[in-house]
Amino acid sequence: MPTAKLIDGKAFSAKVREGVAKDVTALKTNHGITPGLAVVIVGEDPASQVYVRNKVKQTAETGMNSFHFEMPADTSEDVLLAKVNELNADPAVNGILVQLPLPKHINEAAVIDAINPEKDVDGFHVINSGLLATGGKGMVPCTPLGCLLMLQDTLGDMSGKKAIVVGRSNIVGKPMAQLLLDANCTVTIAHSRTKDLAGEVAEADIVVAAVGRAEMVKGDWIKEGATVIDVGINRIDAPERGEGKSRLVGDVEFGAAAERAGAITPVPGGVGPMTIACLLKNTVTATCRQNN
Ligand code: GUN
Numbered sequence: 207m208p209t210a211k212l213i214d215g216k217a218f219s220a221k222v223r224e225g226v227a228k229d230v231t232a233l234k235t236n237h238g239i240t241p242g243l244a245v246v247i248v249g250e251d252p253a254s255q256v257y258v259r260n261k262v263k264q265t266a267e268t269g270m271n272s273f274h275f276e277m278p279a280d281t282s283e284d285v286l287l288a289k290v291n292e293l294n295a296d297p298a299v300n301g302i303l304v305q306l307p308l309p310k311h312i313n314e315a316a317v318i319d320a321i322n323p324e325k326d327v328d329g330f331h332v333i334n335s336g337l338l339a340t341g342g343k344g345m346v347p348c349t350p351l352g353c354l355l356m357l358q359d360t361l362g363d364m365s366g367k368k369a370i371v372v373g374r375s376n377i378v379g380k381p382m383a384q385l386l387l388d389a390n391c392t393v394t395i396a397h398s399r400t401k402d403l404a405g406e407v408a409e410a411d412i413v414v415a416a417v418g419r420a421e422m423v424k425g426d427w428i429k430e431g432a433t434v435i436d437v438g439i440n441r442i443d444a445p446e447r448g449e450g451k452s453r454l455v456g457d458v459e460f461g462a463a464a465e466r467a468g469a470i471t472p473v474p475g476g477v478g479p480m481t482i483a484c485l486l487k488n489t490v491t492a493t494c495r496q497n498n
């Protein structure tokens with residue numbers, strides 16, 4: 207029987223989006239400014255297309271201007287860089303997101319670093335990662351920001367808590383660890399070469415799993431009463447399990463973890479919806495900073 211409280215990312219993200227919509231109305235009414243978010247997708251990766259469609263739809267729903275650019279898979283790096291520069295120069299565009307992954311022939315880092323850091327609502331630009339690492343005021347990556355908001359809502363003050371981040375990606379693991387450090391947690395970053403992952407996880411009051419491997423974090427590793435945030439979204443194909451339908455699972459073995467955790471995010475319906483809500487929040491933040 208699960209005893210953990212479910213952290214409802216769907217409901218929480220709806221509240222965040224409501225806040226964004228109010229801020230957008232205030233910007234329009236008081237300052238005559240409508241925030242604008244440009245989303246660029248290169249190629250036809252079906253998962254990316256779904257993400258982008260959701261981003262575009264939710265941007266419009268909060269009252270912002272949404273600019274959507276679809277470019278063919280054989281777009282050259284120069285053409286993509288020219289598009290980024292055009293958006294950098296466009297005053298109606300306050301936020302720019304280039305959907306990743308990009309086709310292999312394009313240098314992702316070069317494209318990300320061509321975005322004006324003030325318009326980098328993904329928070330991936332090297333200037334923004336540097337500002338996060340040094341306590342400056344940059345743009346914070348959306349997924350870790352969403353995790354932090356859920357943790358603050360669940361736990362309040364996190365000072366002195368032991369936190370473990372499983373995964374060390376630039377997009378989630380590293381910025382997540384920085385945010386937990388800023389919240390005065392004692393932070394461990396675990397990864398594929400960590401010697402005793404089970405033992406490290408068992409020490410933690412807060413577990414953020416972002417490795418991208420289905421149910422890798424086992425339920426019986428979780429400390430009694432810990433708060434578990436599962437960033438993973440892994441599709442398990444039907445034949446692999448002998449089941450009729452494919453299904454989505456996180457990086458945490460949910461059923462067993464929910465018997466030990468104090469609170470846990472489900473997959474789907476946990477971190478996922480918070481990422482887009484934070485993208486919209488970042489677009490409002492960027493708009494305010496650009497107009498100050
Ligand atoms: N691809 C998967 N997640 C993301 C994201 O948060 N931002 C961008 N730009 N691409 C992604």
